Amino acid sequence: MSLLKIASVACIALTLGACQSLFQPSYRAQLASTHDASEQAKPGCDGPDCPVINIDTVHFPTEPQLDRIVEQRLLQMTRTSPGAALPASLNAYREQFLRESDDRNSVYLQAKVREQHDGLVIIEVSSYLDTGAANGTPGRGFINYSRQLQKELSLSDMLLPGQEGAFWKTAQVAHNSWLINSQLDRDPDFVKSWPFQKTPNVALTSVGVVLKYNVATIAPYSSGLIEMTIPYARLKGQIKPELVPERS
Structure with missing residues (x-):
């Protein structure tokens, strides 16, 4: 093949590649979001103990699917008993709460972007x-x-197939480190009363996998919300490689 033909083929390949990259979405760019916050007291009530509802959330104009997921998760957090029926929307929940709630009742709901990385x-x-x-x-x-x-x-x-058991063993090691760093391992009664538990709150952050525990799960209510971070290096062979941030 002549040098001229080789150059022509190379140019065509480069052009096609440029076209493909042009029409593929760039997941390095941040997904645009808007902030929506409101606070409302029960209509007609002007005392210090009036029911109040505060909703602070985000919307994603180009990702309606994510919008629906966020609203559904916030609605699930309003349940006061397992399996209770959910309102159709946050607006419907707000109206129901303000209509039915007694004095000294209040609700705060929030959804915020913690971070974005690698799509x-x-x-x-x-x-x-x-x-x-x-x-x-x-x-x-x-x-x-x-x-x-x-x-x-x-x-x-x-997770990679078959790695859930290994993942929670790694999480238990992180829990042991948390006990030591907090000097709680020195209290046998605490260790016995508040053993390690799994949590549904798992986040793939840019620095590691974050586990977050609600109050009174692995520590008393007074300890608040507990958060632990497991570096990706400790989860090699457990987390799917394509989900590990490039800089990790």
């Missing part, structure tokens, strides 16, 4: 339900959304 959007959802008791009920959760797959990733989506 993943990590959203942290929070709740605080106060029904007038001595202590309210805080809640936390994560959404790991893959822009490429257009779905929320479950733990099984994150």
Whole structure:
């Protein structure tokens, strides 16, 4: 083949490659979002103990699927009993709460983008339900959304086949380190009363896999929400390689 033909083929290949990259979405760019926050007290009530609902959330104009996931997760956090029916929307829940709630009741719901990396959007959802008791009920959760797959990733989506047991053993080692660093390992009663547990709150952050525990799961209510980070290096062979951030 002549040098002229080789050059022509190379030019065509480069042109096709440029066209393909032009029409593929760039997952390095941040997914655009908008902030939506509101606070409303029960209409007609002007006392200090009026029911109040505060909703602080995000919307994704170009990802309606993610919008629906966020709203559904926030609605799930309003449940006061397992399996209770969910309102059709956050607006419907707001109206129901303000119509039916007694004094000293309040609700706080929040969804915020914790970070974005490698085509993943990590959203942290929070709740605080106060029904007038001595202590309210805080809640936390994560959404790991893959822009490429257009779905929320479950733990099984994150792990290589057959690695769930190994993952939780690694998590238990991280829990032991947390006990030592907090000097709680010196209290036999604490270690016995608050053993390691699995958590549904797992996030694929840029620095490692974060495990977050709701109150009164691995420590008393007064200890608050506990968070542990496992570096990706400790999860080699467990997490799917394509989900490990490039810089890790």
